[in-house]
Amino acid sequence: MFLNAARCEMFLSLASCQKILFRSNSKYVSRMKLLQEVKENDRKCHGLLKTGQFLLFYEQKPLLKPIQSAPGCVVTKNLQWQLAVTPYEGLQSNYLIARSLVESSSVFLDFIGEDEPRFALGIPTQYRELAESIAQKTDGQFFNQRASIFLIPENDACLVSQAISKLNWKNNFRFCPRCGCEMQRNASGTQKRCYSCKQVHYPNVIRFRTSDSQ
Numbered sequence: 001m002f003l004n005a006a007r008c009e010m011f012l013s014l015a016s017c018q019k020i021l022f023r024s025n026s027k028y029v030s031r032m033k034l035l036q037e038v039k040e041n042d043r044k045c046h047g048l049l050k051t052g053q054f055l056l057f058y059e060q061k062p063l064l065k066p067i068q069s070a071p072g073c074v075v076t077k078n079l080q081w082q083l084a085v086t087p088y089e090g091l092q093s094n095y096l097i098a099r100s101l102v103e104s105s106s107v108f109l110d111f112i113g114e115d116e117p118r119f120a121l122g123i124p125t126q127y128r129e130l131a132e133s134i135a136q137k138t139d140g141q142f143f144n145q146r147a148s149i150f151l152i153p154e155n156d157a158c159l160v161s162q163a164i165s166k167l168n169w170k171n172n173f174r175f176c177p178r179c180g181c182e183m184q185r186n187a188s189g190t191q192k193r194c195y196s197c198k199q200v201h202y203p204n205v206i207r208f209r210t211s212d213s214q
Helices: 002-040 044-050 088-093 099-105 128-136 155-172
Strands: 053-058 061-066 081-083 086-087 107-110 116-123
Touching: 002 044, 002 107, 044 088, 044 099, 044 107, 053 088, 053 107, 053 128, 053 155, 061 155, 081 099, 081 155, 086 088, 099 107, 099 116, 099 128, 107 155, 116 128, 116 155
Parallel strands: 053 116
Antiparallel strands: 053 061, 053 086, 061 081, 107 116
């Protein structure tokens, strides 16, 4: 009798674990499908811009701001900077960045949490005054990539390297290596299509991991 009860309890425990794993896998699959849809569907990507959070870059340099300027953050000895994240509304109301510039200069990165999209906005080189104004308004600074990855948490450093890789690919990979014709990027900045030979190209994303600031 006791053995049957133990077996029943073990069976129920296994069934509960299977349900948890199924739900977890289901969420993962749904998230991957959503990511792929945003990367491939221009209308979907453009529709998410208004709810997006943006990391700002100028000349491959991420915008960082002091942690002490953010309420609730604790300053440590070796970590005094964080990524400056700006919502879409802030790009227009605070920095007067036009939607056309946002669409042409941004690349999609990922989702924060369940459904909050995150983009990287590369301010074009000719907009130096805009970049300086943004840095001044945020009390921040555009750091070069090598310095920035040792000033922010490791996860953010990986995000910065991913963003810079995608922005560099968007800006520099302009002509089809197969036929030499100029290519057109999609809305998410994750692929470029050559309408001459129909070839589709994707970026090679490089990520860095920091281990020692020396």
